[in-house]
Amino acid sequence: MATVRLTMAQALLRFLDAQYVSIDGEETKFVRGVMGIFGHGNVTGIGEALERSPGSLTLIQGKNEQGMVHAAVAYAKQKNRKQIFACTTSIGPGALNMVTAAATATVNRIPVLLLPGDNFASRQPDPVLQQLEVASDYTVSATDPFKAVSKYWDRIVRPEQLMSAALQAMRVLTDPAETGAVTLALPQDVQAEAHDYPEEFFRRRVHYIDRRPPAAEAVRRAAELLAGKRRPLIVAGGGVLYAEAVQELREFAEAFGIPVAETQAGKSALPWDHPLNVGAIGVTGSLAANLLAKEADAVIGVGTRYSDFTTSSKSAFAHPDVQFVNLNVSALDAAKWSGAALTGDAKLGLRALGSALAERGYRSGYEADEIAGLKRRWDAEADRLFGLEHEAGLSQTRALGVIQETIGPDAVVVCAAGSLPGDLHRLWRPSRPKTYHMEYGFSCMGYEVSGAFGVSLAEPDREVYALVGDGSYLMLHSELVTSLQEGKKITVLLFDNHGFQCIHNLQREHGSDGFGNEFRYREEATGRLTGGYLPIDFAAHARSLGAKAFFAATADELKAALEQAKKERVSTLIHIPVVPGTNTGGYESWWNVGVAEVSVSDKVVQAHENMKRKIRAAKPY
The missing domain is CATH 3.40.50.1220 (TPP-binding domain)
Incomplete structure (x- = not known):
């Protein structure tokens, strides 16, 4: 049998570069490239392989490990799971930063391949920088948490193990029922170890995703x-x-x-x-x-x-x-x-x-x-909300109405968390498939900007809009820089309502007076965050990163900014102050969040009683 001597990392890339999927007779190259942030745990292994022998795989440099995996997830979601990116990090914090995004992929049934570095298998440098030391089980490392959020997990401690692990990974990644995050933990030394791999392992391999008829x-x-x-x-x-x-x-x-x-x-x-x-x-x-x-x-x-x-x-x-x-x-x-x-x-x-x-x-x-x-009754209500004016400024639903009428039917809107998903689910009017991209399986704050970048990679000829609250933007916006680096334009529509207003509303609906969810200064007199709102110039922040940016506080300003943003060639942000609490409410619906049974507040006690009545009326299983 003919063989070729490669490091484990080189072999992994060559294998990934030869994988294809076939659905309804149409073949698609499955792995487009690798998103990565290098550290000591992967730079001389996978990093060397990507530098010297990447094949046709493209490296996209992430800015935050969670963010780049969100981008990979959004890419695969927009591609209807026919094509993916792999994601690589160092050991320790770099690896652990991917865990949240791994869960996002698995909950949403979206394929993503994660390649975190891991502790030295040889244990010669022991403990290596960023290594966990668990006294009761020395095999535990920072990659073990991925077991809970992966559909397949393996640690490759010998270079020849790659062959069986890679095939198992492809089995799961291409299974429409079982797909999700797949984690191959790669010890730092093993990545660089060589093995005589059979050339057959690197042949062009087509994975047939056959449609399964019900019995x-x-x-x-x-x-x-x-x-x-x-x-x-x-x-x-x-x-x-x-x-x-x-x-x-x-x-x-x-x-x-x-x-x-x-x-x-x-x-x-x-x-x-x-x-x-x-x-x-x-x-x-x-x-x-x-x-x-x-x-x-x-x-x-x-x-x-x-x-x-x-x-x-x-x-x-x-x-x-x-x-x-x-x-x-x-x-x-x-x-x-x-x-x-x-x-x-x-x-x-x-x-x-x-x-x-x-x-x-x-x-x-x-x-x-x-x-x-x-339908007529609901359309009239949606029209009312889209046109709703507020004396204190721009309402959130009015802003959405302006966006809906301006961006065009081919544009893709991306969202994930906060009050915007509720408004978009109720009010947004898509006329074409795949123009509404919502990550709500995990409702992961911080997905929005990264996800928009991933969608732009998947749909480079479409305008892509990230609709994001100020809370989610502050949590994770790093891949805005990556979109600029890669020349993949996205437009960030930043709804500034001074905090985590979705949860602020949820509190008040269940007996709270509102606590710890608005972006306010701490008052000396009360010791609480009840002072004035923090003044944050998000447009200036975006400009400092290299993006174009606008500020729009009225419907007319927003429409003008959207029209200008469409003409821009680079990623753009529009800072949109909206009046807190001007999102939509529930329509004949209820959500069980659990309310305290005992409280010094009569309002909380009453909310608990209301919850019990709702539970009695709901299905028990």
Whole structure:
């Protein structure tokens, strides 16, 4: 057998460079490149390999380890999981900085390959700089925390172990049901050790992602369940988009007259103005979708994992006889709500279930104008919120209305945390698939700017907008610099409401007077953060990094800034002060956050009693 002598790191890169995926006969190179921040734990191993023998892999220099993984996750999400970046760091803090983003990938079912450095396998320099020393188990290192957030984890302590580990990594990364973060921990010395690898290991390898049809008997059971239902509701999740089943969803809904509600991940699966699209569902849902959910006698979940936001903490579906049909490539998600599980691909599953229902002559029992009437009612409410003026300044919903009417239908909006996801889920009006990019599986603050950079890498010909609160921006904005370095323009729309106002609102809704969530000076008299707001010039900060920047405090100023931002060739930030508390509220929804049973505040005690009443009305499992 012909062999080639390479270091483990060189072999890893050569292997990754030869991986392809095939879906519906279309082949795509799977690993586009590597995002990395070098330290002593990887610079002379993977760093040397990337410098001297990268193949066709591109190195993108991250500025924060968490941020660069968020960018890689957003890239893969926008590419419908057909292409990824690997991410490499040193040992210790560099590695641990990736853990949050690894969890974000796994929760959202998005593939990302993590290559953190690790302690010396030889233990010759012991302890090496940044090494953890766990007296009870000396094999524990800073890469062990990745076990909890990875779909596959391995530590390669001999260079020949790479071969089996790399193949296992690809198995998980290309599995639509099991995908998520994959971590290969790479001891610092082993990266640089050589081995005679068989040349066959580096041949062009195609991983076939075959669409998995649901079992015929499962389709029959689901069709029989639905045959007697008059008020079904489709809940469209991210699986619709990842499976590229947008047309099948439309045809299925139209064939049987079934309204479609969208999760955060599923939004844009149908155009907002489609007659059967009743908008967002759940805690951040529209009035139309949530009213229909309360009376639905059947729920057809397509590619959704039924998060507590989607189900309003199991209170959204209130019909006493409601039953579920769950079409999902993941058996875990298909089994939820004790539903009739259709474990399989969304595209094939919708076709099969549609055929079975058509054979039975099925049609929903909604009144002729019922869905249209609810939709008109909600559209009018959204228009009102988009146009809402506030005497104290620009309201958050008014700002969103200006952005919606200005940026154009092909632009991609990216968001993740705070009050903006709720407003966007309810109000944003995408007319084309993949123009709404929301990370809400983990709702990870700091994803927004990094994610926008990742989307821009994936969609270089589109305008990409990061909608971010000042709290999330302060938490993580480092990849704005990377977007400038790489010449990938993003536009950051920074909503400045002086703090973590989403949680400030949540506090006050449950008996608090508001505590510790606004960006205020500490007052000497009270010892609390109750002084004036911190004055932060975010536009000046962005300019100092090399970005273009504008300040827009009125609707007219915002529209002008957006128009100018579209003309810019480099990343741009628009600082938008908005009045705190001018986000949308709930529409026929509830979220169980747990309220203190005992408190010196009567308001908190009353909020606890309200919570108990809601729990009694919700489903127990």
